[in-house]
Amino acid sequence: MGDVPWKAFFQTRAVWAMIYTHFCGSWGHYTCLSWLPTYFSEELNLNLTEAAWVSVLPPLASLFVTTTASQLADNLIANGVETTTVRKICQTIAFLSPALCMTLSSLDLGLPPWEIVGILTGGLALSSFALSGLYCTHQDMSPEYASILLGITNTVGAVPGIIGVALTGSLLDSTHSWSLSLFAPSIFFYLTGTIVWLAFASSKPQSFSKID
Numbered sequence: 001m002g003d004v005p006w007k008a009f010f011q012t013r014a015v016w017a018m019i020y021t022h023f024c025g026s027w028g029h030y031t032c033l034s035w036l037p038t039y040f041s042e043e044l045n046l047n048l049t050e051a052a053w054v055s056v057l058p059p060l061a062s063l064f065v066t067t068t069a070s071q072l073a074d075n076l077i078a079n080g081v082e083t084t085t086v087r088k089i090c091q092t093i094a095f096l097s098p099a100l101c102m103t104l105s106s107l108d109l110g111l112p113p114w115e116i117v118g119i120l121t122g123g124l125a126l127s128s129f130a131l132s133g134l135y136c137t138h139q140d141m142s143p144e145y146a147s148i149l150l151g152i153t154n155t156v157g158a159v160p161g162i163i164g165v166a167l168t169g170s171l172l173d174s175t176h177s178w179s180l181s182l183f184a185p186s187i188f189f190y191l192t193g194t195i196v197w198l199a200f201a202s203s204k205p206q207s208f209s210k211i212d
Contacts, residue, residue, distance in 0.1 A: 004145070004148060005145075005208040005209050008206075008208040008209070009145075009148075009149065009152065009208060012206060012208070013200045013202075014137075014141060014200060014201055014202040014204075014206070015141075015149065015152075016200065017196050017197055017199070017200035017201045017202075018134060018137055018138065018149065018153045018201070019152065019153050019156050020192075020193060020196050021091065021134050021153075021193045021196060021197045021201070022134060022153035022154065022156060022157035023156050023157055023159065023160060023189070023193075024095070024189035024190060024192065024193030024196075025094070025095070025127070025130055025134065025157070025189075025190075025193065026157035026158065026159070026160045026161065026164075027160040027164045027185065027186055027189045028098055028124075028127065028186040028189065028190060029127070029160075030160045030161040030164055030165055031160065031164045031165055031168045031182060031185070031186060032058075032120075032124060032182070032186070034165045034168070035165070035168055035169075035172075035182050036055055036058075036120070036182075037051050037052060037055045038051075039178055039182060040054055040055065040113075040117065043178050044113035044116060044117070045113065046113060046117075054117050054121075057117070057121040058120070058121050058124035058125050061121055061122070061124075061125030062124070062125045062127075062128040064125070065125045065126055065128040065129065066128045066131055069090060069093075069128060069129045069131060069132040070131065070132050072090075072132070073086050073087075073090055073132035073136070076089070083140055083203040084140075084201065084202050084203040084204060086132070086203075087132070087133045087134070087136060087137050087140065087201060087203050088133070088197060088198055088201055089133075090129045090130070090132040090133035091129065091130055091133030091134050091194070091197050091201070092133075092194055092197070092198065093126060093129040093133075094126065094127045094128070094129035094130035094133055094134075095127070095130075095190040095191070095193050095194045095197070096190065096191075096194060097122070097123050097126035097127060097129070098123035098124050098126065098127045098186070098190060099123075099186070099187045099190035099191055099194075100123065101119045101120055101122060101123025101124070102120070102123065102183040102186055102187050102190075103183070103187060104119055105119055105120055105183065106178075106179035106183045106184070106187075133197075134153075134197075134201075135150075136203075137201065137202075137203050138150045138153070140203035140204075140205070141202070141203060141204070141205060141206050142205065142206050142208060144208075145208060164185070167185070168181050168182055168185070169181075171185075
C-alpha cells in the first residue's frame with residue numbers, strides 16, 4: 001500500500017467529483033431504500049402487503065434500465081462520442097430523473113397513490129444510469145488504481161446509509177412532512193451532485209504515479 005499515490009488522488013479534482021457524486025447518489029438510494037415502504041404505507045395509505053410489494057418495483061425496473069443504459073453508453077462511445085461526455089450524460093440522467101420525480105411526488109397535484117408509486121418507481125429506476133456514469137469512471141480514469149478509487153468513493157458513499165437514514169427519521173419526527181424529510185434532502189444532493197459532476201468529472205486517463 002505504500003506505493004499507492006494517495007496524495008495524487010486527493011489532488012485531482014475529478015476524484016473529488018467522484019467522491020461527492022457517490023455520496024449524493026447514496027443519499028437518495030439509502031434513504032429511499034429505508035423509508036419508502038413507510039412512506040407508501042403512511043402517506044399513500046397502502047396496506048402493509050401493498051407497500052411491501054411496490055417497494056420492490058424500483059429495483060426490478062432497474063434491471064431493464066441498467067441494460068438499456070449500458071447499451072446506450074457503448075453505442076455512443078462506439079460512434080465517437082467522447083467517453084467523458086457519455087459518463088456525464090448518463091450520470092445526469094441518473095440524478096435529474098429521480099430529482100424530478102421526487103419533486104412531482106412532493107407537490108400537491110392531487111395524484112392518486114398508484115400514480116405516485118409509478119412516478120417514483122420510474123425515477124428511481126432511471127438512477128441506475130449511474131452504472132454507466134459514475135461507476136465506470138474509476139476504470140476509465142485509472143485501470144491500475146480503479147479498485148482503490150472505488151474503495152475511496154464507496155467508503156464516503158456509505159456515510160448516508162448511517163447519517164442519512166437517521167436524519168430522515170429525525171426530520172420526519174420534527175416536521176411531520178415527507179416532502180421535507182425524505183424528498184427535499186435527496187433532491188438537494190441530486191442537483192448539487194449533477195452540478196459538480198458536469199463541472200469537474202473526467203474520464204481522461206490519469207498518471208497518478210507521476211503526479212505523486
